[in-house]
Amino acid sequence: MTKKSTIQVEKINDQIVKWLKTYAENAKVNGFVIGISGGVDSAVTSTLCAQTGLKVLCVEMPIHQAQSHVTRGKEHIEQLKLRFPNVSSIEANLTDTFETFKTVVPENEDVAKLNLALANTRARLRMTTLYYFAGIHGLLVAGTGNKVEDFGVGFYTKYGDGGVDLSPIADLMKSEVFLLGHYLKITKSILDASPTDGLFGDDRTDEDQLxxxxxxxxxxxxxxxxxxxxxxxxxxxxxxxxxxxxxxxxxxxxxxxxxxxxxxxx
Structure with missing residues (x-):
């Protein structure tokens, strides 16, 4: 299997930032809201949005989240706020909300189906939360899906992390997102981490699932x-x-x- 050619990261960065700013100005909104997971896709997306100079709200939405994911996400947010004065953040801990949801729906004897349904529920609770913040602050929900996830294997939750207003990196392969991440000086802990959606409450990676x-x-x-x-x-x-x-x-x-x-x- 051959490796792909490199991309002109500076030109792509500038193109996406200009596209984001133009889209937001035409939509007459104040900026963007992004869910921060501790992964490279949300780190790159939030950094691209920050470069527009418009308001950027980074939202942490833990649901029984692994501490390593939480730490990486917080590290990225703090770095981003130091670099860009237009960036702010907030945490909405959804663990209790998720647990309450589980008490009002029936369980299923098929454990695999139950676990997948609950994993998708986590993503949909987060989508609902992002649109709440988007609504009260006049922001667009920025998606964090890349090309192979969004258009290749469909590795996302319908109306969960797939429920967004615009997708800045959806035409970039995962390897290209990493190249852009290095250019943007995303924190090393994120660039070195194995990609994971963090929806199952364990240490399985995206590669394990796919x-x-x-x-x-x-x-x-x-x-x-x-x-x-x-x-x-x-x-x-x-x-x-x-x-x-x-x-x-x-x-x-x-x-x-x-x-x-x-x-x-x-």
């Missing part, structure tokens, strides 16, 4: 765009390509417009 690394999935996405098929590959390459195709297929409902019944005019 069955392949982001570099592998980016390779598979490029092969798929080149109209390759599984029979073109052997060994690990074939396994990764099949993982990508399966995830892409089963998550199409996230990546296409909501279907509606088109009524015949009788």
């Amino acid at each position: 069955g392949a690394s982001y570099d592998e999935l980016e390779w598979a996405m490029l092969q798929d765009e080149s109209k390759k098929s599984a029979t073109d590959f052997t060994g690990r390459e074939r396994i990764v390509f099949e993982i990508y195709k399966r995830l892409n297929r089963i998550n199409q409902h996230k990546m296409i417009p909501i279907p509606f019944c088109r009524i015949n005019k009788y």
